[in-house]
Amino acid sequence: MAYKFTGEAGAALAFLIGYLAVFAWMLFAYLTHRIKWRSRYSLLFFHVTIRLASQASGIGFGVLGFANTNLFLAFLILGAEGYFSLVLCTFRFVISWHQHNTPSGESWLEPRDKPGSNKRLKFLVFLFLGPLAFIVYHDNPMVFFHSVLILANAAIVVGGSYLAGADYSDPNLPDTKRRLQISKITRTAGQSVFLAGNAALLIIILVTMRNNRKDGDSRRKKGTVHPTLWLLFIAWFPLIVRGIFGILQAAVFSLSYYNPDNYSATGFTPRFTAIEYFLGVLTEWIACVLLNLTYLTSRHDPKKRDVAIDAPGSNEALGVSEQKGSLVREMDKEGQIESQNRTERGSE
Structure with a gap:
């Protein structure tokens, strides 16, 4: 069988090159010690590697089509993980700005652990209680955000994987209808949580900008907003577009991966390819680039202060x-x- 390099494979290749450029920059910055491995950029670097794997899977599916459905599933699952990691990235960048620029050196989103604290116990509480860990760590809102976003991500992945065994040649089969309905509910619920998280993120960024204008920052200026916060604010817009698209894709069947009309004999139709890569992949890449640009606006920020024994x-x-x-x-x-x-x- 002769395989063709389709338009879908071309779109996947274009963004593979785009993410390779970001990967090369970040690797160079790590090797030259411009950024540290143990920093907010590590989660962003993780997002980039996930997206590279996702785009490579997209190229494979674009060339092989349904001759290898595992590549299609890998593209879907890795794409969901990429968005999940990117949302968490943005929260981490806001927290890092707080720790480097506020007078207290602390973030009200995530107070730093004081020396000698039992981090293993905190991890176990987080692992077994999930979102309810917020009851124990009520002064740490990020425990709640992390837990809820992890559950939402799990719902999206399970909802997508549940349709793997459906027979799309006859969408009217009872088993196919049941799988589509369950997947629609779980994926819509998961995407809705992500959208709510993005809405909360906007409020957090705006509150931080207001406080920055009022109290100043490491630049010792009042009445202005730190350039890093402006970049985070701008990065929120492609993230919210990606979140809205995620809900529409889960709830509206005409935009779903599981609608047979969105496929040709070789893979995605040109229309569906344009929608997927413009609203799903391009938005993430833009947000990723904007987060990387905060390196330029935060180079002169002071280092984090040492955590005092009496913290928080x-x-x-x-x-x-x-x-x-x-x-x-x-x-x-x-x-x-x-x-x-x-x-x-x-x-x-």
């Missing part, structure tokens, strides 16, 4: 102590001046 809240306590000490010194100074004035009046 130690930085605020330290600030209060310094203010009290300053007030006491000022009062002592005023007392000395008043005493000197009395002495001078007495000598007269």
